[in-house]
Amino acid sequence: MRTLLRLIGLVTGLILAMPALAQDKVLSVAVVTRAKPPSQPVSRLDDVVTEEGAAGARLGIADNQTTGRFTGQRFVLVEKRLDRDEDPVLAIRALADDGIGLVIAATDGATLGALARVAATRNILLLNAGAPDDSLRNEACSRDTLHTLPSRAMIADGLAQYFAFKRWKRWFLVTGRQPGDRELAEAYRLAARKFGMEIVAEKDWTFQPGNGRTDTGHVQLQTEIPTFTQGPDYDVLVVADEAGEFGDYLEGRTARPRPVAGTHGLVATGWSPVTEQWGATQLQNRFEKQANRRMTSIDYAAWAAARAIGEAAFRTKSTDPGTIEAYMRSQDFLLSGFKGQGQGFREWDGQMRQPILIVNQRLLVSASPQAGFLHRGSELDSLGTDKDESRCKF
Template identity: 25%
Template sequence: MLRSLLSPTALIICGVFAQPVLAQAEPAKQVHIGVILPAATDPQSLEASVAKAAQQGAAMAEEEFQLNASMFEMDFAVVTAQANGADVVAAADSLVADGKAFAIAGAFDAEEGRLLSDWSAAKGVPFVNLFAADDRLRNELCKPTSFHVAPSAAMYLDSLAGWFVRAGFRNWFIVEADTEEGAGQYARLGRALNDRHFGAREVGHAVVPAGGAIGEDVLSNISGSGADVVVLLTPAEDQLTALKAMEAAGIKLMVTGFPYPETQTRSFFALSREAAPKLGSGMRATAWEPTLDAYGARELNARYMDRWGEPMEAAAWATYQGVKVFFEAAMFGGSTEPDAVLNYLSAPTSVFDVWKGIGTSFRPWDHQLRQPLYLSQIDETATDAKQMGLLVGELPAIYMPGTDPVERLDQMGDLASQSQCRF
């Protein structure tokens, strides 16, 4: 009842200040957070949908946290730059030049994640990875200055295995992109199926070139494999191409794909069902779902819809949360000095409310944010963007009584004993 009586401003303030703190400290007086946003040259592309959502998430975070900062006479700002690929390093340099930003949030693919992680370690600047899922960033390429709001590939794949196997989809055909990242995803999905789910098995496997069409031989193998589900470990555009080809070939199976940033947009949902009205209206893993209507997510989704007239997609959520964790580190740690910020983010007593129903924290062995993930069903006929996807699954089941939240959240992704990360 209390929540319904609070204004949106009060909700924001309560959401920030209801966090455990390391020690009572005066908030830092200047808090400037750098965010590197994707640059999209084609406004009709899937990349443009991700870029727009990220920009709006950053703008909303700045507007909302300025309300809190003003209470403490804090000079707060979110400073942004747009860059892709190798250009993110120059963008990061420009954002921290002359003390403009004390920390950087960014990375929307594996290359950007690696470059910014290396840069942060070399510069000693705290970095939050917003959307790069590549497991190597949490393993052999990990850095002590990097933290991951982005769910890892291992978390996504463990969730997909959990959802589909429990729903009776035990026979898997896996289509893997001929890339290092695709090979890593394939190996990790195999571990999820073999080690965690009795009775699940791979009945077929194909490696396809990134950017290429799925061949007739692969289509034939899928048709004759006896699979219950096909998983596309390929880039977003390749997933659309494969869906269209499979539907044209008369394949009638559940099809899902690896949740790259572009696939977690309503634009992709629309293109998926357009490419394949039946196969393309399946279920997709997401880091955030605009129809999530619990845990305070209702208010966050509603505020975003009121502000932008669009549903809050995963890129907007991730960018907002990247700003939020740095804001809280400066607020509660009382300093924007790198050591103080890094200590706050990594402390086991630091808990972050990311509106997923449970206090989350960064794992000490790889700095991955523990968090639930969601399964969205693409609606075949919806015209309203928000209703184009519908929340149908959540993992882990954090609401089950008598369980340790951290232990339950650590059921997804790599445990310390499995990690190759060495800080």
């Protein structure tokens, strides 16, 4: 009899719940990525990264769904992967025609700029999870764009603060051949001046990438790199090699026994697979179970973008993109991002405030802002372009 009563109660509960489920408010979010040209790995241990950005957005939407079951909200992710020569303007127009007002863009800066020009005319909010370009937060900023990926200025400042803590004041700067490498090198120069450092030597990397994997490549590098790194004495070799063409070759081969840092060696980044602190392990495990690989900084930025949308939707009890955007831009918004501090958006350029992680190949070494770097508002604003320095004019 008791079993029968329990069964009747369960069926009654499901029937009563059905109208509520039918009334769930649905919010569609898009993620746009672009195919990248194939690159030669430096090491056979390098992971093959597929669907970068899209995988992070999927996890963020899945996390939103968990809470949405209790708030009567349902989230749908629409994925658009652009071919290398595909026009992004047509893609975002199609998304706008489908009524999507929130788009996560895990793309390069040029693609993001094209998307932003259309977003400004179609009432779409972009969340940049792939382009670190400082210009997109300054003279080329858009009122319709928020940034969850750290800027190059934030990365450089986070590294410089750690160098200040270590008193590594004399830098040898090595810059790669790609445009992004040159922009990162400029961010390093600005950070050096900002925090009282000195760049005592600068050189451009001119060797062909990949020769370290040939039968005699290591012998060639063992001869060339000591010659390349000769010059005035320095405390740390700072590398600007975003594409990973040569940075791995430097450590252990320099003319002087000095640490290597930047994009290689001791790395400054928005996220790393080695991060375990602040509950990050559970995020790492969930991502690896879903994507069958490790979480990159772009994946994390896309996850943070999706979660920011979800957090604003929960707090406002709304699925209206305008209401969600307004809350994300408010002082009340904070995202728990597994990096030890709540993360909100700066009102002057739309950049998400967040710590910068300093990591090596296996462990978290430190996190910036470092102790003692104070700010009149948030200490996180000691990283990157501050309000008084910003060239963004909405």
